[in-house]
Amino acid sequence: MKFRYLTKFSAIYNEKITIIYFIVDEFFKEFNSALKDYALKDPKMKTRNRKSALSQSEVMTIMILFHYGAFKNLKHFYQGYVQRHMKKEFPVTVSYNRFVELQKKVNVPMAVFVKMMCLGKCTDISFIDSTPIRACHIKREKQHKTFKNIAQKGQCSLGWFYGFKLHLIINDRGEMLDFILTTGNVDDREPLKSMELHKRIFGKLFGDKGYIGEDLFEQLFIDGVHLITKIKKNMKNCLMLLHDKIMLRKRALIESVNDELKNICQIEHTRHRSFDNFVLNILSALAAYSFFDKKPSINSSSTE
Structure with missing residues (x-):
C-alpha cells in the first residue's frame, strides 16, 4: 500500500x-x-x-x-x-x-x-467570504506565545476563535481574484470599505449577511460593484432579479474553496513557531490552490 x-x-x-x-x-x-x-x-x-x-x-x-x-x-x-x-x-x-x-x-x-x-480574471460574477485562521484553541489564548500581541479574538458563525481572518474573493470558476489577511477582530466589511479588496473586481459581488451595510453598498456601487446579500429577519424585503436569487444560492461555492484550502492545502494548523513562517504557509497554500486542475465552479450560463 x-x-x-x-x-x-x-x-x-x-x-x-x-x-x-x-x-x-x-x-x-x-x-x-x-x-x-x-x-x-x-x-x-x-x-x-x-x-x-x-x-x-x-x-x-x-x-x-x-x-x-x-x-x-x-x-x-x-x-x-x-x-x-x-x-x-x-x-x-x-x-x-x-x-x-x-x-x-x-x-x-x-x-x-x-x-x-496566481490570481484569475473577473468574470462579472464574484463571491466574497471570510474564514477564520485559528492560531490555537480559544481556551488557550492567554497561554499562546507565538502570536502574542498579534493575533486577536474574534467571532464567526462557528463561535469564538483566536487568530486571524482570511478575506477571499473568487469568480464563478473558483479562481482567486484577491485576498487579504487581517486579525480576528476585524469586521468583514472593513477591507471593502478601505478599497483594499475590490480593486480587481467589477459587476456583481455576492456575500453573506455579514456584509450588509447601506454605506458600504453605496460606496461599492459608485466603484462599479453591485453588492448582493441576503436580508435579515428585521429588514424590509426588496425586489431582486431571479438570476441574482439563484446566484445568491450558489454562494456555497466559496465555502467549498475555503474547505479545500483548509483540508487539502493545510492553510490552517497550530504548529507555527514564527509569524514569518505562518505568512509563508498561507501564501504557499494559495499558490498551490491556483495550480489545481479542478476547482469548485458553477455554470453561470445555465442559470441565465
Whole structure:
C-alpha cells in the first residue's frame, strides 16, 4: 500500500513539478532583475557571495508542492519524500533546519508571486467570504506565545476563535481574484470599505449577511460593484432579479474553496513557531490552490 501511495504521488508530481518550477523560475528572473534596478543598497552591510545549495526557485517550488500534495507535516515531507524520492528533481538538498532558514528569504517573493501569477480574471460574477485562521484553541489564548500581541479574538458563525481572518474573493470558476489577511477582530466589511479588496473586481459581488451595510453598498456601487446579500429577519424585503436569487444560492461555492484550502492545502494548523513562517504557509497554500486542475465552479450560463 505504501508503494502504491508513493507511486501515485510521484506520477502527480512528475506532471506538475516541471510546470510549477518553470513558472517560479521565470518569475524569479524578472523579480531579481527588478530588484537590482530599484533596491537600495547599504554600503556598510555585508553581502553573501556564495550561492546556497538550494536556490530560491527550488525552495519556493518545494513549499508549493508540500501544499499541493495534501501532506500534513513539512518536516516529514521534506525528509521522507523530497530527499528520498525526488533526487532527480532536487539532486542537492540541505538539512531541514537550513531549509527552514531559507524559507524566510522567499517570503516577500512568494507574496509578489501570488499577487502577480496566481490570481484569475473577473468574470462579472464574484463571491466574497471570510474564514477564520485559528492560531490555537480559544481556551488557550492567554497561554499562546507565538502570536502574542498579534493575533486577536474574534467571532464567526462557528463561535469564538483566536487568530486571524482570511478575506477571499473568487469568480464563478473558483479562481482567486484577491485576498487579504487581517486579525480576528476585524469586521468583514472593513477591507471593502478601505478599497483594499475590490480593486480587481467589477459587476456583481455576492456575500453573506455579514456584509450588509447601506454605506458600504453605496460606496461599492459608485466603484462599479453591485453588492448582493441576503436580508435579515428585521429588514424590509426588496425586489431582486431571479438570476441574482439563484446566484445568491450558489454562494456555497466559496465555502467549498475555503474547505479545500483548509483540508487539502493545510492553510490552517497550530504548529507555527514564527509569524514569518505562518505568512509563508498561507501564501504557499494559495499558490498551490491556483495550480489545481479542478476547482469548485458553477455554470453561470445555465442559470441565465
